[in-house]
Amino acid sequence: MSNRIIECVPNISEGRDRSVVNAIAGAAVGTGCRLIDVSSDPDHNRSVITLVGDETGLEQGVLRLVAAAVARIDLTRHSGAHPRMGAVDVIPFIPVTDTTMEDCVALSRRVGESISEQFEIPVFLYEESAQRPDRRNLAKIRKGEFEGLAAKLADPAWAPDYGPEVPHPQAGAVAVGAREFLIAFNVNLATDNLSVAKRIASAVRHSSGGLRYVKALGLALEERGIVQVSMNLTNFRKTPVLRVFDMVRREAERMGVLVLESEIIGKIPRQALVDVAISSLQVRSFELSMILEEGIEEAER
Amino acid sequence: MSNRIIECVPNISEGRDRSVVNAIAGAAVGTGCRLIDVSSDPDHNRSVITLVGDETGLEQGVLRLVAAAVARIDLTRHSGAHPRMGAVDVIPFIPVTDTTMEDCVALSRRVGESISEQFEIPVFLYEESAQRPDRRNLAKIRKGEFEGLAAKLADPAWAPDYGPEVPHPQAGAVAVGAREFLIAFNVNLATDNLSVAKRIASAVRHSSGGLRYVKALGLALEERGIVQVSMNLTNFRKTPVLRVFDMVRREAERMGVLVLESEIIGKIPRQALVDVAISSLQVRSFELSMILEEGIEEAER
Numbered sequence: 206m207s208n209r210i211i212e213c214v215p216n217i218s219e220g221r222d223r224s225v226v227n228a229i230a231g232a233a234v235g236t237g238c239r240l241i242d243v244s245s246d247p248d249h250n251r252s253v254i255t256l257v258g259d260e261t262g263l264e265q266g267v268l269r270l271v272a273a274a275v276a277r278i279d280l281t282r283h284s285g286a287h288p289r290m291g292a293v294d295v296i297p298f299i300p301v302t303d304t305t306m307e308d309c310v311a312l313s314r315r316v317g318e319s320i321s322e323q324f325e326i327p328v329f330l331y332e333e334s335a336q337r338p339d340r341r342n343l344a345k346i347r348k349g350e351f352e353g354l355a356a357k358l359a360d361p362a363w364a365p366d367y368g369p370e371v372p373h374p375q376a377g378a379v380a381v382g383a384r385e386f387l388i389a390f391n392v393n394l395a396t397d398n399l400s401v402a403k404r405i406a407s408a409v410r411h412s413s414g415g416l417r418y419v420k421a422l423g424l425a426l427e428e429r430g431i432v433q434v435s436m437n438l439t440n441f442r443k444t445p446v447l448r449v450f451d452m453v454r455r456e457a458e459r460m461g462v463l464v465l466e467s468e469i470i471g472k473i474p475r476q477a478l479v480d481v482a483i484s485s486l487q488v489r490s491f492e493l494s495m496i497l498e499e500g501i502e503e504a505e506r
Numbered sequence: 507m508s509n510r511i512i513e514c515v516p517n518i519s520e521g522r523d524r525s526v527v528n529a530i531a532g533a534a535v536g537t538g539c540r541l542i543d544v545s546s547d548p549d550h551n552r553s554v555i556t557l558v559g560d561e562t563g564l565e566q567g568v569l570r571l572v573a574a575a576v577a578r579i580d581l582t583r584h585s586g587a588h589p590r591m592g593a594v595d596v597i598p599f600i601p602v603t604d605t606t607m608e609d610c611v612a613l614s615r616r617v618g619e620s621i622s623e624q625f626e627i628p629v630f631l632y633e634e635s636a637q638r639p640d641r642r643n644l645a646k647i648r649k650g651e652f653e654g655l656a657a658k659l660a661d662p663a664w665a666p667d668y669g670p671e672v673p674h675p676q677a678g679a680v681a682v683g684a685r686e687f688l689i690a691f692n693v694n695l696a697t698d699n700l701s702v703a704k705r706i707a708s709a710v711r712h713s714s715g716g717l718r719y720v721k722a723l724g725l726a727l728e729e730r731g732i733v734q735v736s737m738n739l740t741n742f743r744k745t746p747v748l749r750v751f752d753m754v755r756r757e758a759e760r761m762g763v764l765v766l767e768s769e770i771i772g773k774i775p776r777q778a779l780v781d782v783a784i785s786s787l788q789v790r791s792f793e794l795s796m797i798l799e800e801g802i803e804e805a806e807r
Contacts, residue, residue, distance in 0.1 A: 501558050
């Protein structure tokens with residue numbers, strides 16, 4: 206694998222039969238495509254598969270994964286709590302190291318076109334890869350789910366970006382796209398007053414006037430007797446983590462409340478932490494090559 | 507190379523003849539031992555060689571480097587501005603990734619003992635590897651230099667940690683040890699008042715009552731019309747970068763001066779930046795495995 210790393214997180218519509226999930230996830234593994242996580246939810250009857258690799262490796266790995274899923278999943282007999290329209294429901298590509306969003310958009314379109322040609326599956330491009338603004342939002346594309354797909358595709362406004370204007374009989378349709386890495390970031394406050402957390406969530410989130418790439422909710426952590434501003438940061442490059450944290454802290458202080466601590470749930474890209482450090486220290490003209498380990502990795506190539 | 511990375515920075519007493527320097531530096535290269543930098547100073551007549559690798563690779567690489575230096579450098583004919591007592595003058599080992607100071611101390615002692623046995627060179631252990639407190643300081647060990655070495659070694663108080671109590675005829679003696687990575691970190695202030703920078707340097711540095719692992723100096727940047735607190739941070743694990751920066755900023759504010767920016771000179775270990783980010787965000791129970799790329803590297807092994 207080169208040092209260029211893209212993450213790809215296919216969601217498949219099987220979360221109960223472990224052997225089926227493993228066969229599909231395992232099919233992706235190959236040169237330039239590694240499997241780093243499989244997480245299944247039986248209630249949702251859905252699995253989230255995390256792959257990393259370079260462009261060539263992921264393109265080939267994802268096509269093998271789709272082939273394995275089409276052979277094993279029949280949506281006419283699928284039920285689960287999570288909305289879905291395809292055997293492979295959604296395939297997002299995420300830039301991680303030495304790759305750009307443009308690279309991932311190009312890759313997603315290439316993979317989408319190949320899926321439509323090899324498997325006769327209709328493909329919708331979503332998020333950053335969308336070719337029309339009303340297709341950025343995955344929820345809108347998926348509305349009606351597998352059961353409503355034939356009628357939806359018959360509507361010229363919902364002609365797929367690639368492939369036939371009828372669903373694949375068992376595999377439905379698939380949404381393929383590129384998006385930024387999502388950071389789940391919570392800030393815990395030194396109070397048990399839930400309205401403080403709710404007011405801060407409302408101040409920082411995009412939907413009610415806050416920062417563009419923040420989703421937020423105020424929650425009570427009953428057992429600990431404190432409250433939490435629970436957030437999804439959907440683009441840490443444009444809305445940096447430190448700016449979000451500082452805004453939460455400032456809003457809390459305005460109500461006489463201190464920040465107790467923060468929590469990172471799941472994974473955070475190294476670049477997001479480096480950005481926090483560089484901003485905190487006001488470092489002038491920082492370059493990645495100033496990090497010792499980057500020089501070492503350079504020497505290893 | 508495994509993911510365990512130690513840095514080793516042998517200083518050799520040749521900084522003028524490029525072919526000799528390259529022959530000595532190149533001798534170190536081998537499995538588990540990579541050469542990432544060579545920096546020569548003709549006035550000092552000295553070169554600083556930066557190697558990275560794992561324990562086995564560095565042990566073998568450093569022994570090959572010493573052999574190459576002993577064959578090519580004759581200290582009886584050496585002159586230069588920098589103090590020196592050996593053909594290979596000093597060999598520090600620095601923990602970088604997945605290694606501890608204890609690992610580096612053990613490695614330095616093993617390498618020191620091998621050097622004394624293979625080349626009949628007296629070896630002093632210094633810094634973290636020192637076996638007596640008065641040998642922590644390299645300047646004290648080197649005092650008297652090559653020319654004073656025979657007399658020094660005859661003094662029982664200066665018996666070497668390994669090897670003969672007489673100098674090697676051409677190669678002198680060598681100091682081997684383990685130390686932390688040194689970060690060169692400057693903070694520029696929005697004033698042309700040099701006394702502000704000098705007073706802050708005096709407040710933060712260890713020698714005049716400040717933080718344990720900080721050396722600092724107040725300087726004027728004449729061309730830019732500003733002043734600078736220029737620092738060496740000699741142990742970022744025990745005196746973290748953010749604490750130093752915050753203290754400089756606070757002291758400056760006390761004198762009505764704002765921090766303009768900071769500068770990192772040379773390299774900074776990734777861990778030092780991650781530490782800054784985690785402190786800035788007040789992250790609770792952070793683990794390295796929460797960094798996306800760490801999981802990827804794990805999967806690649």
